[in-house]
Amino acid sequence: MNVLIISTSDIHGGAAIAAFRLMNALRAKGVRAKMLVRDKRSDNEYIMQAGGKIQNNLHFYGERGQIFLQNRLSRENLFDVSIANTGISVTRLPEFKRADIIHLHWINQGMLSISEIGEILASGKKVVWTMHDMWPFTGICHHAGLCARFHHSCGNCPYLKAPLENDLSHRIFRKKQTAYDQGKIEFVACSQWLGRLAEKSPLTTGRRVVSIPNPIDTQRYFPKNKEEAKQKLGLPANKRIILFAAVKASDKRKGMDYLIEAGKRLNNKEVLFLIAGTNGNEIAQQLPALSVNTGFVTPDRMPDLYNAADVFVTPSLQENLPNTLMEAMSCGTPCVGFNTGGIPEMIDHRKNGYVAEYKDADDLTQGLQWILFEADFRQLSENARKKVLSEYAEEIIVNRYLTIYAEQSQ
Incomplete structure (x- = not known):
């Protein structure tokens, strides 16, 4: 069996890593199995880069430019939506022709156009699409929030400056319908939460939607001696460490404002905040407690950070099934996160972590306080590891x- 995985990147971003x-x-x-990407950042021999740098940049900026023009020259929400009006012609490539299974993942920002998705389906090959956000079943948005317009055919989009019944979101929705009708496709949601949302969209009508979480290498992410992990990173052994990690730590959607507020309310001299990700200094400077900003951390170094931490916090406002949460739990580190997206599917409240009320800084603080100073840490740690071994290995x-x-092959 030859499987071709198609993704915008190989290791940049959670969906790519998955x-x-x-x-x-x-x-x-x-x-x-091989992987076809627009943005190759690893040296893995089974990752193939499609298109040249200039061509790929044209696709990327061509889409962003069109969104900018269509949205009345506004940069607001510029990266919250995608229209997939341009992309790489993958169906002409030898790797595509040799494949038995085409497995799509996150394919936005110039990787695949909607028209090309139609061509992929029209090829008659077996197509599986793992959804890492809501874009495959909405008009243009990656996260619809409270909007339910995708239950019909979008339109009046809250991400647009001039929302109308027949606006950009509605037109792209109809374009997707036409493309999806070119062949058979099976959707996979990384969380049950995303799967339930997908089933409400006409874009999945008559098509199977199943929920399968992302995998993790439990031999790479595993519990180590916490004191030794702290020593290896030069962190004080007498501090309780709260780890926060994101590719872009300052991204508002990752909940930095709630993390800062929780830090102010916790305000304990025994606590140290460890911030991993670009622009982490924006958070560290606003925390009253001692903090260490590591900047961007490569995936091979992350297990040391998870093992050095006493708790991992993910105050994200929009999440599907975060890899960071899974990685921390696999290392036996209890987690705290808001009750949103797939997070409550991963964290079993007060069994392997703490699920805080959505956008509630007080409850987020309570969760951190409980894990660090009140709960049976050893039991939480064991439960976190067991959850990963039984469901995400x-x-x-x-x-x-x-x-x-195999079912697709029948």
């Missing part, structure tokens, strides 16, 4: 995908 891990897990199982996830691939 796709990359799946490819490696499939290959370990003996499947001939690579072997389990790969077998579920192999079942889908």
Whole structure:
């Protein structure tokens, strides 16, 4: 079986990392899996870059420019939406022609156009699409928030400056319908939460939607001695460490404002905040407690950070099934997060972490306080690791995908 995974990137961003891990897990199982990307950042021999730098930049800026023009020259929400009006012609590539299964992941920002998705479906190949956000079943947005217009055919989009019934979101929605009708497609949601939302969209009507979480290598992310991990990173052994990590730590959607507020309310001299991600200094400077900003951390170094931490916090306002949460739990580190998206599917409240009320800084603070100073840490840690081993380990996830691939082959 030849599987071609298509993704915008290989290791940049949570969706890309999830796709990359799946490819490696499939290959370990003996499947001939490769990955086709626009933005290659690893040296993995099974990752193929499609298109040249100039061509790919034209696709990227061509889409962003069109959104800018269509939205009355406004930069607001410029990266909250995608229209996929341009992209790479993958159906002409030898790798595509050799593949038995085409497995789409996050393919926005110039990787695939909607028209090309139609061409992929029209090829008659078996197509599986793992959804990492809501874009595959909405008009243009990646996260609809409280908007339910995608239950019909979008229009009157809150992300647009001039929302109308027949606005950009509605037109792209109809374009997707036409493309999806070109062939058969099976949707996979990374969380049950996303799967339930997808089933409400006409874009999935008559098509199967299943929920399969992202895989994780539990042999790479595993519990280590916490004191040794702190010493290795040069962190004080007498501090309780709260870890926050995101590719862009200052992204408002990652909840930095709530993290800062919780830090102010916690205000404990025994606590140290460890911030990992670009622009982390924007958070560190506003925290009253001692803080360390590591900047961007490569994936191979993250297990040390998770093991050095006493709790991992993810105050994200929009999440599907965050890799960081899974990684921390796999290292036996209890987690705190808001009750949103797929987070409550991962954190079992007061069993392996704490699920705080959405956008409630007081409850977020309570969760951190409880794990650090009140709960049975050893039990929380053991429960977190067990949850990952039983539900997210690579072997389990790969077998579920192999079942889908086989069903698609019938």
